[in-house]
Amino acid sequence: MSDEPGNHPVDGHDLEAFRTEVRKFLDQVRELTSHASGRSPLEQRRAYLAARFDAGLGAIDYPVADGGRGLDRRYVEAFRTEAASRDFDLHASGFGIGIGMCLPTIRDHGSDDLRRRFLRSGLRGDEVWCQLYSEPGAGSDLAGLTTRAVRDGDEWVVTGQKVWTTGATDADFGILLARTDWDVPKHAGISMLVLPMRQPGVEVRPLNQMTGVAHFNEVFMDGARVPYDWVIGEEGNGWRMAVALLAHERSSIGAGGGRQPIPTERIIALARSAGMTADPLVRQDLARLTTGTRIIQWLNLRQGIHPSIPKLWRSRQGCHAAQVASGLAFPGGAAWLGDPIGTTEPGDFLGADGSHWAYGICDSTAHSLGGGTDEVQKNTLGERILGLPREPTPDRGLPFSQVPRNN
Numbered sequence: 497m498s499d500e501p502g503n504h505p506v507d508g509h510d511l512e513a514f515r516t517e518v519r520k521f522l523d524q525v526r527e528l529t530s531h532a533s534g535r536s537p538l539e540q541r542r543a544y545l546a547a548r549f550d551a552g553l554g555a556i557d558y559p560v561a562d563g564g565r566g567l568d569r570r571y572v573e574a575f576r577t578e579a580a581s582r583d584f585d586l587h588a589s590g591f592g593i594g595i596g597m598c599l600p601t602i603r604d605h606g607s608d609d610l611r612r613r614f615l616r617s618g619l620r621g622d623e624v625w626c627q628l629y630s631e632p633g634a635g636s637d638l639a640g641l642t643t644r645a646v647r648d649g650d651e652w653v654v655t656g657q658k659v660w661t662t663g664a665t666d667a668d669f670g671i672l673l674a675r676t677d678w679d680v681p682k683h684a685g686i687s688m689l690v691l692p693m694r695q696p697g698v699e700v701r702p703l704n705q706m707t708g709v710a711h712f713n714e715v716f717m718d719g720a721r722v723p724y725d726w727v728i729g730e731e732g733n734g735w736r737m738a739v740a741l742l743a744h745e746r747s748s749i750g751a752g753g754g755r756q757p758i759p760t761e762r763i764i765a766l767a768r769s770a771g772m773t774a775d776p777l778v779r780q781d782l783a784r785l786t787t788g789t790r791i792i793q794w795l796n797l798r799q800g801i802h803p804s805i806p807k808l809w810r811s812r813q814g815c816h817a818a819q820v821a822s823g824l825a826f827p828g829g830a831a832w833l834g835d836p837i838g839t840t841e842p843g844d845f846l847g848a849d850g851s852h853w854a855y856g857i858c859d860s861t862a863h864s865l866g867g868g869t870d871e872v873q874k875n876t877l878g879e880r881i882l883g884l885p886r887e888p889t890p891d892r893g894l895p896f897s898q899v900p901r902n903n
C-alpha cells in the first residue's frame with residue numbers, strides 16, 4: 497500500500513477482518529519493538545510508527561484526505577485491544593503527545609498548510625511534539641498564562657517560561673499557548689502557535705522527579721521565532737483551541753495513552769507470590785482493580801463521552817493500583833533497584849521481575865495531576881454535565897493587563 501496521505505481507502509471492513517489485518521501487522525513488526533533490535537527505545541517506537549502508518553494503521557479514525565482510514569472508534573479500540581493482548585507498547589511513549597493531542601488538534605483546526613506540513617510526519621514518528629501550556633503561575637488557571645508572542649513582520653517573537661513540559665528534550669515542535677493581546681479579558685487574548693523547539697531562543701532544562709527520571713522540563717523562550725502563519729485556529733482564538741486539545745489529551749489519557757497504571761495482572765501475580773490471594777480484603781482490592789480495568793475499556797467504547805470521565809477513572813485506577821501494590825510488596829516495595837537518575841526513559845522499572853515496585857508506586861502520584869488535576873476534572877463535570885453553578889471568576893471581563901497577579 498502506498499504511504500502517501502490520502503491513499504488508504506475506506507474499505508467496508510467488518511471488525512473481524514480488521515482484527516485479522518491488525519494481528520498480521522503486529523506479527524510483522526514485532527522485531528521493530530524488541531530490545532534485541534539494538535535501537536534506542538525512541539528509535540524502536542519511531543520505526544514501529546512508520547511501519548504502522550505505512551500499513552494504513554497509523555490514523556485509523558482520521559479522514560482519508562489527511563492520510564487516515566476514516567473508520568470509527570470501534571476500530572481504534574479493536575487495534576488497541578489486539579496490540580495490548582500482545583503486550584505491545586502501543587502508547588508509543590515519546591510520541592503520545594503528538595499523536596494523542598497535538599496532531600488531532602491540527603487535523604481538526606489547522607490550516608491546509610499546517611495539516612500538510614505536520615500530520616503525516618508526526619503520525620509516522622518522524623517528528624516529536626511537546627505541549628507548552630503550563631507555567632509557574634498558570635496550571636489549573638491556565639488562562640492566566642503570561643508567555644508573550646509579539647508580531648515582527650512574518651514572524652512571532654516569543655518570550656516567557658513553561659514548566660512541566662513532558663518530553664521537551666526530544667521534541668522537534670511544541671504546541672504553544674501564548675498571550676498575543678493583553679488588553680482583552682484573559683481568555684480572549686491567547687493564541688495557539690506551533691513553536692520549533694530546536695532554535696537558539698529556546699532552552700530546555702530537565703527536571704528530575706522522585707522516580708529519578710527527568711520526565712518533564714522547564715522551557716525558557718527568549719526571542720524564539722515562529723512563522724506568522726503557524727497559528728492554529730485564529731489569532732486570539734487560542735483558548736478554544738486549548739480546550740479542544742485538552743479534550744484530546746483527556747480522552748487519550750483515559751484511553752490508555754501516557755502514564756500507565758501498574759497493570760492489574762502484575763498485581764494479581766504479586767498477590768499470588770505473596771500467598772495473599774485467600775485474604776478477603778486483598779481479594780476485594782483485586783476485584784476492584786479488575787473491574788476498573790474493564791470499566792475503562794467500556795468507557796472508551798462510548799461515543800461522545802465527556803473526556804473527563806475516563807480520565808478520572810484512569811487516575812483513580814492508577815492511584816489504587818499503586819496503593820494495593822505497595823501493600824502487597826511491603827517491605828520489598830520500598831527497594832530501589834537500578835538507577836534511572838537523570839534519564840528521560842523510565843524503561844521497565846515497574847517490577848517485571850516482581851521485585852521492583854518503587855518506580856511504579858512513586859510515579860503513580862502523577863496520575864491525578866497530569867492532563868489537569870482530579871479536582872479540576874470534577875469541577876468541569878459538575879459545571880458542564882451536572883449543571884452546577886460555575887465557580888466565581890472575579891476577573892471576568894477585566895482586560896488581562898489589569899488582572900492582579902504575582903508576575
Ligand SMILES: Cc1cc2nc3c(=O)[nH]c(=O)nc-3n(C[C@H](O)[C@H](O)[C@H](O)COP(=O)(O)OP(=O)(O)OC[C@H]3O[C@@H](n4cnc5c(N)ncnc54)[C@H](O)[C@@H]3O)c2cc1C
Pocket residue numbers: 626627628629630631634635636637659660661662663712862865866867868869870871872875887
Ligand atoms: C506527569 C505530568 C506531566 C505533565 N505534562 C505537562 C505537559 O507536557 N505540558 C504542560 O503544559 N503541562 C504538563 N503538566 C502540568 C499539569 O497540567 C499541571 O500540573 C496541572 O494542570 C496542575 O497545575 P499546577 O501543577 O500548577 O497546580 P495548581 O493549579 O497550582 O493546583 C494545586 C492544587 O490546587 C487544586 N486546585 C487548583 N484550582 C482549583 C479549583 N479551581 N478547584 C479545586 N481545586 C483546585 C488542584 O487540584 C491541585 O490539587 C504535567 C503534570 C504532570 C504531573
